[in-house]
Amino acid sequence: MASARLRELMARGTALLGSEVAIICGAMSWVSERHLVSAVSNAGGFGLIACGAMTPELLDTEIAATKAMTDRPFGVNLITMHPQLMDLIAVCAKHGVGHVVLAGGLPPKGSIEAIRESGAKVICFAPALALAKKLVRSGVDALIIEGMEAGGHIGPVATSVLAQEILPELAKDVPIFVAGGIARGEAIAGYLEMGAAGVQLGTRFVCATESIAHPAFKKAFLRGNARDAVASVQIDPRLPVIPVRALKNAGTEAFTAKQREVAQMLDDGKVDMAAAQLEIEHFWAGALRRAVIDGDVENGSVMAGQSVGMVTKEEPVADIIAELLEQADAALGAR
Ligand SMILES: Cc1cc2nc3c(=O)[nH]c(=O)nc-3n(C[C@H](O)[C@H](O)[C@H](O)COP(=O)(O)O)c2cc1C
Numbered sequence: 001m002a003s004a005r006l007r008e009l010m011a012r013g014t015a016l017l018g019s020e021v022a023i024i025c026g027a028m029s030w031v032s033e034r035h036l037v038s039a040v041s042n043a044g045g046f047g048l049i050a051c052g053a054m055t056p057e058l059l060d061t062e063i064a065a066t067k068a069m070t071d072r073p074f075g076v077n078l079i080t081m082h083p084q085l086m087d088l089i090a091v092c093a094k095h096g097v098g099h100v101v102l103a104g105g106l107p108p109k110g111s112i113e114a115i116r117e118s119g120a121k122v123i124c125f126a127p128a129l130a131l132a133k134k135l136v137r138s139g140v141d142a143l144i145i146e147g148m149e150a151g152g153h154i155g156p157v158a159t160s161v162l163a164q165e166i167l168p169e170l171a172k173d174v175p176i177f178v179a180g181g182i183a184r185g186e187a188i189a190g191y192l193e194m195g196a197a198g199v200q201l202g203t204r205f206v207c208a209t210e211s212i213a214h215p216a217f218k219k220a221f222l223r224g225n226a227r228d229a230v231a232s233v234q235i236d237p238r239l240p241v242i243p244v245r246a247l248k249n250a251g252t253e254a255f256t257a258k259q260r261e262v263a264q265m266l267d268d269g270k271v272d273m274a275a276a277q278l279e280i281e282h283f284w285a286g287a288l289r290r291a292v293i294d295g296d297v298e299n300g301s302v303m304a305g306q307s308v309g310m311v312t313k314e315e316p317v318a319d320i321i322a323e324l325l326e327q328a329d330a331a332l333g334a335r
Contacts, residue, residue, distance in 0.1 A: 003329045006189070012175045013198030016121065016142055018073040018098065020044030022198025023188070023321060024144075025205045026179055027051075027077030027101065028152065028303070029285065030292040031213050034062060036317070038069035039210035043318040047074040048101060053285050056087040063095045075099030075123070080107055081281070086114060093118030101144070104153065106131070112138055123177075127155045129165050142175040144200055149181030151203045151305035153242050153284075154231060163194055171195030183307035185327025192328075203305035204324075208317045214295030217302060220247055224308040236263040239273075241280050247302040251287055254299065258283050 002010070002021060013022025025032065025040040027050035037047030049066060051059050059076070066074060076092050078085060080102050089111065092100050100115045101123045115122045121141040126132035132143055145166050147159025159180035167176060175197030182188060183204045191199060205211065207218045224247050231243040232255055239259060246252065262279050265271045271279065284301060291300025 002325045003332065005332050006192075006325065006329055009189075009192040009332075010198055013177065013196075016175045016197065017046045017075075019046040021321065021325065022046075022177070023324060024048060024177055024179075024198065024200040025317075026150075026200045026202035027103070028202050028206065029053075030289050031206060031211055032077070033212060034065040034069055036205065036208060036211045037066050037074050039208065039317040040205065040321075041070045041072040041074045043316075043321050045317070045321050046099075048099075049074065049076045051076055051078050051082070051088060053079075053082070053282075054088075056084055056091045059088055060091050060094070063091065063097060067095065073098050075101055077101040077103055079104040080111070081105060081278075085111060089114045089118070092120060099123060101125075106135075107138075112140060126166065126176075128157070128162075129169060132166050132170055136170060136174050140174065142177065142197070143170070144177045144179055146178075146200070147180030148231065148243075148245070149306040150179055151229065151245050151308070152303045154180075154245050156243075163191060163196070167191075167195040171197070181305060181307050183310035185324045185329070186331040188324060189328040189331040193332075201307075201324075203307045204311060204320060205317065206304070207311050207314045208320060209314055210317055213292050214297075216295035216297050217292050218314060220291075220297045220302050221304060221308055221311050222313070224302075224304060224311075226306045226309040229304045229306050229308050235259045239263050239266065239276060239280075241277070244284060244301065244303060245305060247297075247304050247308070249302060250298050251291070251301050254287070255283065255301075 010022035023045040027048040029050045029052035032050040040047035099121045123142045124135045124140045126143045145162045148154045177198045177200050178191040178196045179200035188199050228247050230248050231245050262276050287301035290296045291302045
């Protein structure tokens, strides 16, 4: 259990989330479904369902199933470019979901308002200080700042730099959660002392016993080192693809080929830029499913953060959280 000092440092985060500790398990498409989400919330952390490309009907089922597995608070992560975003927000409202995280770009007009009207709290990703300020003015309840060390879609700036740029300016106005590259409690203690209200971890939870990720996916994590988790490369300057961090494999090469194919489609006037980018996103969604669910870790996308080298065994979520708290407490105690 967390010491009084650690609880005090996390107080704003736990007040916002309604959880025991301000540790969010970041939404991971295909991985963050009912089992992992409920396990994290039941262990005192805060679980997030990854809606990803789910239809409103599928999200409806997933929320209901998660509720059946935990009576603790959990949230839903929605991707802003989903064509049915407003319908997904309505599904969350129907279930009285308390927290909605908007990921993947600035929230479209009306989305923040619609979530707040349902009584839920809105949490957004802030990729830079100016945008963070804008989001605070738009009425978001909390921010996540995520550095490029993270697994999955990433921005260009490191967690350590974002934390120094944004926490001193905005931590007093709104609770801020730091994500990207965190796998030990010492780092959690450090960001809390800098003013963070809590943290979000993804990579560290993939190999939880309760995670439904395929055994081959988990094995790839247990074998992986920091330097194996590389960001995808943009090959055509006209086609601005959001980089994705994943373990290097044959799928990495397939992405290069996919970009060439989409660039050619652009050249031939077969697609416009928006359709080209959607084509790329569909590629990732399919490739991630192939690795997480089917276990094809050679040709699929094994999205993983640089902290993957610190994932050394499969263990229950409760043990992961207990260890993080122990390390954070030890670090604070040694100050
Ligand atoms: C396999 C995988 C899938 C992810 N999918 C999503 C997603 O669908 N939506 C999202 O907002 N973030 C996604 N992320 C990012 C996580 O929610 C989290 O912010 C990130 O993992 C934190 O950094 P870390 O990996 O260094 O702990 C994903 C990360 C991983 C590793």
